[in-house]
Amino acid sequence: xxxxxxxxxxxxxxxxxxxxxxxxxxxxxxxxxxxxxxxxxxxxxxxxxxxxxxxxxxxxxxxxxxxxxxxxxxxxxxxxxxxxxxxxxxxxxxxxxxxxxxxxxxxxxxxxxxxxxxxxxxxxxxxxxxxxxxxxxxxxxxxxxxxxxxxxxxxxxxxxxxxxxxxxxxxxxxxxxxxxxxxxxxxxxxxxxxxxxxxxxxxxxxxxxxxxxxxxxxxxxxxxxxxxxxxxxxxxxxxx
Amino acid sequence: xxxxxxxxxxxxxxxxxxxxxxxxxxxxxxxxxxxxxxxxxxxxxxxxxxxxxxxxxxxxxxxxxxxxxxxxxxxxxxxxxxxxxxxxxxxxxxxxxxxxxxxxxxxxxxxxxxxxxxxxxxxxxxxxxxxxxxxxxxxxxxxxxxxxxxxxxxxxxxxxxxxxxxxxxxxxxxxxxxxxxxxxxxxxxxxxxxxxxxxxxxxxxxxxxxxxxxxxxxxxxxxxxxxxxxxxxxxxxxxx
DNA sequence: TGCCGTATGTGCGATAACGCACATAATTGT
DNA sequence: ACAATTATGTGCGTTATCGCACATACGGCA
Numbered sequence: 001x002x003x004x005x006x007x008x009x010x011x012x013x014x015x016x017x018x019x020x021x022x023x024x025x026x027x028x029x030x031x032x033x034x035x036x037x038x039x040x041x042x043x044x045x046x047x048x049x050x051x052x053x054x055x056x057x058x059x060x061x062x063x064x065x066x067x068x069x070x071x072x073x074x075x076x077x078x079x080x081x082x083x084x085x086x087x088x089x090x091x092x093x094x095x096x097x098x099x100x101x102x103x104x105x106x107x108x109x110x111x112x113x114x115x116x117x118x119x120x121x122x123x124x125x126x127x128x129x130x131x132x133x134x135x136x137x138x139x140x141x142x143x144x145x146x147x148x149x150x151x152x153x154x155x156x157x158x159x160x161x162x163x164x165x166x167x168x169x170x171x172x173x174x175x176x177x178x179x180x181x182x183x184x185x186x187x188x189x190x191x192x193x194x195x196x197x198x199x200x201x202x203x204x205x206x207x208x209x210x211x212x213x214x215x216x217x218x219x220x221x222x223x224x225x226x227x228x229x230x231x232x233x234x235x236x237x238x239x240x
Numbered sequence: 241x242x243x244x245x246x247x248x249x250x251x252x253x254x255x256x257x258x259x260x261x262x263x264x265x266x267x268x269x270x271x272x273x274x275x276x277x278x279x280x281x282x283x284x285x286x287x288x289x290x291x292x293x294x295x296x297x298x299x300x301x302x303x304x305x306x307x308x309x310x311x312x313x314x315x316x317x318x319x320x321x322x323x324x325x326x327x328x329x330x331x332x333x334x335x336x337x338x339x340x341x342x343x344x345x346x347x348x349x350x351x352x353x354x355x356x357x358x359x360x361x362x363x364x365x366x367x368x369x370x371x372x373x374x375x376x377x378x379x380x381x382x383x384x385x386x387x388x389x390x391x392x393x394x395x396x397x398x399x400x401x402x403x404x405x406x407x408x409x410x411x412x413x414x415x416x417x418x419x420x421x422x423x424x425x426x427x428x429x430x431x432x433x434x435x436x437x438x439x440x441x442x443x444x445x446x447x448x449x450x451x452x453x454x455x456x457x458x459x460x461x462x463x464x465x466x467x468x469x470x471x472x473x474x475x476x477x478x479x480x
Numbered sequence: 481t482g483c484c485g486t487a488t489g490t491g492c493g494a495t496a497a498c499g500c501a502c503a504t505a506a507t508t509g510t
Numbered sequence: 511a512c513a514a515t516t517a518t519g520t521g522c523g524t525t526a527t528c529g530c531a532c533a534t535a536c537g538g539c540a
Contacts, residue, residue, distance in 0.1 A: 065385045068464055073388040075381040091371035092476045096468050097381055122362035130370075131331035137377060141315040141337055144384035145305045148313040148424040152527075175487065184388040186528060191488060207487055207536050224308055228336050236332045392497075415517065426498065431518060447506050447517055 009034060011108050013057035015081045016132055019239050021124050028118060028125075032108040037061070039104040039173075043084055046098050052109040054084040059105030060166050062182055065097045073147070073184035076139040077102070077159075079166025081233060086133045088112055089119045089126075102178060103167065131236045138232040142225045147184075150223040153193050155183055157222035160203070164212055165230070171211045197221075249274060251348050253297035255321045256372055259479050261364050268358060268365075272348040277301070279344040279413075283324055286338050293355045294324040298345030300406050302422055305337045313387070313424035314399075316379045317342070319406025321473060326373045328352055329359045329366075342418060343407065371476045378472040386465040387424075393433050395423055397462035400443070404452055405470070411451045437461075 011017045011032050017025065037043075037059035044050055046066070054061065060079045066072040075097055078084050087095045093112075118125045146155055159182060163172055176194060180187040194210070197203045202217040203210055212218065219226065251257045251272050257265065277283075277299035284290055286306070294301065300319045306312040315337055318324050327335045333352075358365045386395055399422060403412055416434060420427040434450070437443045442457040443450055452458065459466065 063381075065381060067385070067389065071389055073385045075384050086377075087374055089370070090374035090377070091367060092374050092472075095374075095381075096378060096472060120362075122360075122366075126362075127331060130329070133373070133377075134327055134330035134332050134335075137326075137330070137373075137380065138336060140377065140380045140384060141303075141305060141335075144315050144380060144387055145307065145313045145424075147384055147387040149307060149311055177487075184385075187487090188489085188529090189527070191490090195489080205488095232332075232336060417517075427517090428499090428519085429497065431520090435519080445518095 009057065009106060011055065011057075013080055014055040014083075014108065015237065016083055016128060017055055017108070019128055019237065024118065024123070024125055028110065028114075031110050031114045033110070035107055035109050037101045037105055037107050039101055041101045043099040043101070044094075046096050047094055050085045050088045050093055051112050052085065053088055053112065053115045054099075054107050054109045056080055056082070056084065056107040056166075057105065058168065059101055059107050060103035060163060061099050062102040063097055063099050064182070071184065072181060074159075074182040075143060076136055077162055077166070077182075078136075079103075079163075081166060081237070082132060082136065083129070085112075085115075086129070086136060088115060089129055090133065102182065103163065103172065103174065128237075135229075135233045135236045139229050142229050146223060146225040150225065152183070152185055152189050153196065153221060154223040154225075155185075156190065156193050157197075157218045158226045159183060160210070160212065161215070161218055161222060161226050162229075164215070170213075171209055173208060174210055175208050249297065249346060251295065251297075253320055254295040254323075254348065255477065256323055256368060257295055257348070259368055259477065264358065264363070264365055268350065268354075271350050271354045273350070275347055275349050277341045277345055277347050279341055281341045283339040283341070284334070286336050287334055290325045290328045290333055291352050292325065292349040293328055293352065294339075294347050294349045296320055296322070296324065296345065296347040296406075298408065299341055299347050300343035300345070300403060301339050302342040303337055303339050304422070311424065312421060314422040315383060316376055317399075317402055317406070317422075318376075319403075321406060321477070322372055322376065323369070325352075325355075326369070326376060328355060329369055330373065342422065343403065343412065343414065368477075375469075375473045375476045379469050382465045382469050386463060390463040390465065392423070392425055392429050393436065393461060394463040394465075395425075396430065396433050397437075397458045398466045399423060400450070400452065401455070401458055401462060401466050402469075404455070410453075411449055413448060414450055415448050 011029060043054055056078060057080050060077060061084050062074050063076045064072050064074040084099050087093060176190040177187045180190045194205060202214045203212055251269060283294055296318060297320050300317060301324050302314050303316045304312050304314040324339050327333060359369060416430040417427045420430045434445060442454045443452055
């Protein structure tokens, strides 16, 4: 049984890898290493060199910035729809932000040098990575706008929806404390908002778990930011 | 006299163009068209196709998102240190955000097709544009973080400092209303904050003009976001 | 089964920024 | 010189979120 589950794991679970032309996918696949990505693992630290690019399959990674006073805020999330480490091929090879796993799971990684070799062919891999980076830019932009103008409830709904999109099930294994850290708000604020959403029948939760009961309801309570980003990902990253 | 000033205009005033190897600069220069970029001009609308890439010299451009309800927020600014229209070479050729001139001046533009031709050589131009895009990503990220955690005064100081950096003089031609729009806050809030900064001797202003009197003072009142972004621009975009 | 660390619930007062309604002052154009 | 327009100043009640101090309750593990 364990072996059977294990056999289901494939790099194709990552949408970006799945979009590569077969020839390139096969060339790359040899170098893709399946890795477990447990909750809390740091994929890179601020200012640290990137040794790998990561393609999450069942895990979700948060790109965030930690301030001098310890407060933090998420800049963007990356799941099976993306790749962690765009600074690798954009140049500079590091960023002031950091990447940590916020939902444990699996993913594939490839050595920085091998990734660069394929990128530098200036073919489909490069074009795909650049389009993804453009989608990431939209996500970051919308995070900035959302942080400025929208309520905590709207932001929490947005965050839940994105995280659910990157998740196989309707249940997220996630504490309120962690969500608060991502959104850069107080834990108590999340407790209150989650209570409201549960009373409204949109979610249900127990210690460390959140289950979505009514996705359309969540969508109606979030801001336009969710659909703006979602549509942009579809536009930029549908195969053609 | 007018002719003499006009003769001083050169694409080299844009730091990115100045970083290009001479051979490429010369190839490009033929296609660079000097354009006046008056306050308020829209370089592109959300969802609209990009027909040119713009390299500001004395103008400053704001990338911002306008929400359904009309509220807006700046995502990043671009001056003589950058280029407007990265979506051109990243793929997709449009964005949900828009670009408008927030400080009138001049710049050079190049037709999208010609820009792509040079980019697609996958040489120094491509590498420079990607490094710039990485710097832009840092700026956007930090905007998101700053919007979340920092006070209006910190944010206004940050904005003034960036704008001064992209400006030849210590005086900005700029209304408080415009600054409020950039930061996505109330105009009255800017009036109050500007009053505080003036009383503290850091700036002085009159109807439509702001003069910086004490840069170190402004730097001491802003948040870490200013220096994080500034250092990242230096790291990524100093010639080597 | 019971204990203990961790997660969640709740109730304050404090505060920064908001929304609105104006008053005043500086330019522009005639 | 004057009116019209645009920019800035000010006051005041409202609100969302914060910061802190706890109370409570779940659930893994001895």
